[in-house]
Amino acid sequence: MNVTIVTAFPGFFRDFLSESMIGRAIRNGFIRVDVVDLRDFGTGNYRQVDDYAFGGGGGMVLLPDVLEKALDTVEAGKGPAYVVCPSPQGDLLSQEIVETLAARDHVVIICGHYEGLDERFIEKRVDREISMGDFVLTGGEIPAMAVIDAMARLVPGVIGKESAVVEDSFFRGMLDHPHYTRPSEWDGVPAPDVLLSGHAAEIENWRRSEAAARTLARRPELISKANIRQYLPKGVYAALVHSPVLDRKGEKTTAAVTGLDLSDIGRSCRTYGLDRFLVTTPLASQRDLVKTMAAHWTGGTGGDVNPDRKEAFGTIKIFPSLDRATEWVTRREKEPPLIIGTTARRREGGFHWLEAKRRILREKKPVLFVFGTGSGLHEEVLGRCHIVLQPLSGGFGDYNHLSVRTAVGVVLDRFFGWR
Incomplete structure (x- = not known):
C-alpha cells in the first residue's frame, strides 16, 4: 500500500501516522504514507495556495496551478498515481471502493479545504471524488484518514488476525x-x-445468526450484496427437474437429460457452496x-483429466421425481425444506429475489x-x-429465453454471491 497525501495542513497527520495500527504498519513496512505540504508549491512570499471564488459568495478555492505542480512533483518521484479527492459531490465511500483503491499501486489523496478545488483541475487530474456521507466537513484531511485506515486493514500483516478483517461489518456484506x-x-x-x-x-453459529438478525433489523438493504450461505444453519440444494415440464407449445412433457446441463449446473452448485445438486427424471x-x-467424471479417467469437473459431478444425486428428492432432503435435514421455484413466465404472487433472500x-x-428444463416448470x-x-x-x-x-x-449468484 503506497499512499501520498497532498494537504495544506500536514500537521493533521502527525499523530495519525505514528499511533496505533497505522503507526505500527508504517514502522513494520507494510504500508507507506507520505505527506506533501501543498504550501511548498504556493505562489509569492506568502506561499499562496488559494484565492477567492469567481462569482462571489465568499469562500476560497485551491489554485489549479499550485495543485498541478504538487501532483507533478509527486508523480515524478513515485510514478503515476490514482488521484482521489474527498468531496461532498463524490461517490459515497463503501467497502467496494476501499478494495478498489487498495488494489492500486499508488494512490494520491488531495485534501481540499475551504470551498474545495478548482473544477478545472478536478476534471483534468482527479480520477475519483469520494464522499463520507451527506454532511460537510471543513476539509479533506479527516476523510483522507478514514480512507487510509480502511485501506490499511486489507494489507496482510496490518491486522493481527486476518479473520478479524473478514468478519468485520460490510466485508462479507453483513453487519458484524x-x-x-x-x-x-x-x-x-x-x-x-x-x-x-x-x-x-456453537459460538460460530450464534455469531452468524446474530449478524444476520442485526442486518435484517438495522440495514436490510445490505442483504442484496451479502452471500447468505454461511448464515444459514441448514443445507441448501438445487434440483433440476425434467418432468413435468413444458414444451414450446406450453404442453406438459418430459425433457431429456443433457451432459452440458449437468456439467455447468454442477459447477455452479459447487462454486456457490450448495450441498448437493439433485437431478430428477422419471x-x-x-x-x-x-x-x-x-461415474466417468468422478471415478473414471475423466476425473483425472479434469479434477474441477470431478468436483462438480460429485455433487449430483439422482431421483425419479421431485417428491422423492424432497423426501431425501427432509430426512437428511430432519425438517422439510423451503422450496423455491423458478420460471421465465409472469405468475401471480411471484417473489422478488431480495424478498425471498430475506425470508430464507x-x-x-x-x-x-427448483429449476425446470424444456420450456420451464409445469404448474x-x-x-x-x-x-x-x-x-x-x-x-x-x-425477450426472455x-x-x-x-x-x-x-x-x-444473487443469493450466494459475495458482493
Missing part, C-alpha cells in the same frame, strides 16, 4: 455480530451463555445415463431451489413451491 468481554455479568446484564461455553461450533434410462456420466434468513430452514411443480421467484429480466425488450444453465448461475 455483537461483542462482549469481562466481566461476564455487568450492571446486572450477563453475557450470552453460549460465548462462555467454550464450544467453538425415465430409468435417463437416470442410468446420468449415473454413467457421473428469517425462517432458517433448509432450502431447495404441478410451481404450485407446490413455497416461493416462486419473479422471472429474470433485463435489456429493453420482452435464458438457458437453464444461465438461469441457475444468475439465481445462485
Whole structure:
C-alpha cells in the first residue's frame, strides 16, 4: 500500500501516522504514507495556495496551478498515481471502493479545504471524488484518514488476525455480530451463555445468526450484496427437474437429460457452496445415463483429466421425481425444506429475489431451489413451491429465453454471491 497525501495542513497527520495500527504498519513496512505540504508549491512570499471564488459568495478555492505542480512533483518521484479527492459531490465511500483503491499501486489523496478545488483541475487530474456521507466537513484531511485506515486493514500483516478483517461489518456484506468481554455479568446484564461455553461450533453459529438478525433489523438493504450461505444453519440444494415440464407449445412433457446441463449446473452448485445438486427424471434410462456420466467424471479417467469437473459431478444425486428428492432432503435435514421455484413466465404472487433472500434468513430452514428444463416448470411443480421467484429480466425488450444453465448461475449468484 503506497499512499501520498497532498494537504495544506500536514500537521493533521502527525499523530495519525505514528499511533496505533497505522503507526505500527508504517514502522513494520507494510504500508507507506507520505505527506506533501501543498504550501511548498504556493505562489509569492506568502506561499499562496488559494484565492477567492469567481462569482462571489465568499469562500476560497485551491489554485489549479499550485495543485498541478504538487501532483507533478509527486508523480515524478513515485510514478503515476490514482488521484482521489474527498468531496461532498463524490461517490459515497463503501467497502467496494476501499478494495478498489487498495488494489492500486499508488494512490494520491488531495485534501481540499475551504470551498474545495478548482473544477478545472478536478476534471483534468482527479480520477475519483469520494464522499463520507451527506454532511460537510471543513476539509479533506479527516476523510483522507478514514480512507487510509480502511485501506490499511486489507494489507496482510496490518491486522493481527486476518479473520478479524473478514468478519468485520460490510466485508462479507453483513453487519458484524455483537461483542462482549469481562466481566461476564455487568450492571446486572450477563453475557450470552453460549460465548462462555467454550464450544467453538456453537459460538460460530450464534455469531452468524446474530449478524444476520442485526442486518435484517438495522440495514436490510445490505442483504442484496451479502452471500447468505454461511448464515444459514441448514443445507441448501438445487434440483433440476425434467418432468413435468413444458414444451414450446406450453404442453406438459418430459425433457431429456443433457451432459452440458449437468456439467455447468454442477459447477455452479459447487462454486456457490450448495450441498448437493439433485437431478430428477422419471425415465430409468435417463437416470442410468446420468449415473454413467457421473461415474466417468468422478471415478473414471475423466476425473483425472479434469479434477474441477470431478468436483462438480460429485455433487449430483439422482431421483425419479421431485417428491422423492424432497423426501431425501427432509430426512437428511430432519425438517422439510423451503422450496423455491423458478420460471421465465409472469405468475401471480411471484417473489422478488431480495424478498425471498430475506425470508430464507428469517425462517432458517433448509432450502431447495427448483429449476425446470424444456420450456420451464409445469404448474404441478410451481404450485407446490413455497416461493416462486419473479422471472429474470433485463435489456429493453420482452425477450426472455435464458438457458437453464444461465438461469441457475444468475439465481445462485444473487443469493450466494459475495458482493
